[in-house]
């Protein structure tokens with residue numbers, strides 16, 4: 001099956017930063033076979049890309065899909081206050097809520113140009129059903145490339161942790177469930193739609209033993225590792241009090257720095273830690289909107305990329321980022337970097353690279369996705385830039401990153417159309433919205 005997109009501007013995000021003012025992309029089955037300037041002699045069918053900018057589909061490196069059912073709560077809280085208020089609400093997640101929240105979140109991501117997303121799911125209340133399988137099914141239905149992380153919490157309040165004991169799990173049960181998740185769902189194939197990672201939640205909700213044993217299991221099975229790290233000063237204080245060391249030192253001691261690891265946030269790193277991230281190839285999921293919403297601070301993105309660490313972008317859970325759309329994070333990443341470091345701190349093209357190729361590096365897929373090059377998977381976003389919001393902006397990449405979030409005219413994932421003329425084609429948006437509203441009401445019934 002062949003598709004030709006032509007007549008559009010193209011930002012390939014390849015290693016040379018190749019761009020075309022009026023170019024074409026030829027796709028055969030699920031792969032890109034040619035990208036270039038002008039039109040092509042190849043035969044139809046053609047997709048008219050005029051008025052649009054083509055970029056690689058965006059890659060979201062951090063998310064908690066279930067939180068789509070708890071947006072708009074705890075609006076003025078610090079991270080720890082926010083967590084303590086929301087843990088009891090999240091304890092009510094069940095299969096129906098998970099399904100509705102996952103479909104809502106995945107649809108929003110696709111409609112904002114995101115072709116690949118991860119999800120960090122760590123709340124598994126007893127008797128709630130197979131929540132990981134449910135979100136994987138939602139991603140398969142909507143045809144979004146998916147990296148679910150089997151999360152976990154085993155350090156409850158009674159043992160000095162932050163979460164209530166009711167939503168923690170037994171360590172052996174967690175490790176068994178992690179192994180099962182990999183065996184059932186992980187696909188190592190180069191065109192995989194589903195890849196599993198293991199992801200204990202955070203230093204303040206997981207024991208040292210679980211951190212170490214999870215790393216051992218992941219390496220034995222050949223999957224990646226993910227967790228939250230150095231998000232707030234409170235977390236730093238918690239680690240200093242409980243373990244006597246800083247969060248990154250804690251990770252290092254447990255074998256958690258390496259090129260098979262990517263970590264959410266990493267706001268509070270010192271210079272030595274930034275260098276360590278670069279030397280070990282440890283990835284960072286930068287979540288600028290969530291960090292702003294919770295007043296956590298600004299991650300040292302320019303220093304991390306200069307040190308050689310992969311830095312991708314994440315929307316984080318929609319309970320701390322009600323927008324939950326990755327395209328907005330391009331602009332937000334640029335703005336917070338410049339507030340901190342001045343107008344040279346991050347360019348529009350660097351922001352686009354964070355949201356595409358560097359995100360792919362975080363997920364270990366830089367050879368398969370993240371740029372528009374022959375041989376790569378045909379994950380392509382076509383952004384409409386000839387409308388009232390964008391008409392006349394001199395540079396299409398600036399229009400995408402600095403302008404209002406453009407409509408995604410078309411999103412292809414592995415060559416298959418997921419969004420067409422701004423509408424989801426793999427699911428019914430109205431039904432998804434209705435089910436999400438019902439699930440959110442049920443989830444929030446417990447809020448007094």
Ligand SMILES: [Zn+2]
Pocket residue numbers: 062063064120228264316317
């Ligand atoms: Zn998170």
